[in-house]
Amino acid sequence: MAIEGPLRELGIHDVFQLLDLSRKTGTLRVTSALRDNEGMVAFDRGKIVHAEIKSNPHPLGQLLLRSGKVTEADLSRSRALQVERGDRRRLGEILVSAGAISQKELERQVRLQIEAVVFELMSWREGFFSFVEGSVADMPTDALANISTEALLMEGARRIDEWSRIADKVPNLTVVPMLAAASDADAGQLDLRPNEWEVLAAIDGVLDIRGLSNTLARSEFDVAKIVYGLLATGVVQIRKPERTSGAMTRPAGDSTAYVHEAQRALRDGRVDAALDSARQAVLADPGSAPAHHALALAFLRMGRLRDAADSLRTASDADPLDAAVQRTRGAVAAMHGNFDETIHAWGRLLELDPMHPDAGRIRAGLEAVARLRALVETLSRE
16 A cells, blocks of 8 residues: 655654554655655564665665774675675675674664664655555665664654754755864864764865765764854854855845746756756745745746645745745646646635736636536546
8 A cells, every 4th residue: 555645744754653653564755856855764564674865875885884893805705795606695694794793783883874864854844755565575775674663753853953953053954164264262172072073074165064974974963963063162164155156145044046046047948057046945945935936937847747736835835825826836736637726726816916917818717627627527427
């Protein structure tokens, strides 16, 4: 049985809870057009056994190598057993049997990998989810875990609360940490943990939080929290990323300039640039109807009707009095064959702006949609 729908109607936390309480076995996929990202979580009788995400696709072997838990030689020998000798065991099992890593440490590393994915997905407020039941025994992965979903949800809620506390200094993942200028007044020894030194050494003034996370194979949350601590000590400072279009850097919460960039790009036929600017607009101000409308128009130009429809519903929720949103929403609904939503959206448009330049065409369209719906209903009963 498949369970699917938009996250705006059923939040990801509720999806996880549903799969946990119903003891489901299968694969959950979550996609976000806004983030251009996709995650996958495998469940076995309600427990989480595996997780991966497009934005941080580091396999277990690479994570173990980077963390210093195994050597390159350990990995090479284990891979050779799988490829050359046909050993059907998972990589983690081979490493444990060879004494390269303990079972306890393997389980800890796999859990950290899964936690990073699940906590990232829990921060998503938009997108689609789809769960398909089926066995996970033959899943192509280096190791499977057995983690309580309820425990991860509780820890995820705590992390979301902690995110809100650091947001004043690290507002999003696109800020770029850079070393602060040294002064005699700041002279002294830094008392940092190894993981903090690792992040500090990777800061080059170019990589943003997400880039540092990918480079270090660490979770975005952990990197952001360490950067927050380094900011507090005055060791680093942050800047907003430069825009390649030459536009000025905007403060968080100001989506207007990004929306204008997206509109200009659409007029010029630069659809990819429009999509990028529209995404930045939504990230800057998730409650902006014009930002979500711009994103919908970019998706529409690319033929991504489902993503456009979802963005338009979000825009309409943000500002139900925006006539432009209702105009586009009705058109996209008609393309989907959703006649009820078309009639609702275009009817709302005429209520908001009876003298709209397209009012005549909208009224004619409503009459045509009503006739088509009546015909479809008649034919379906015959």
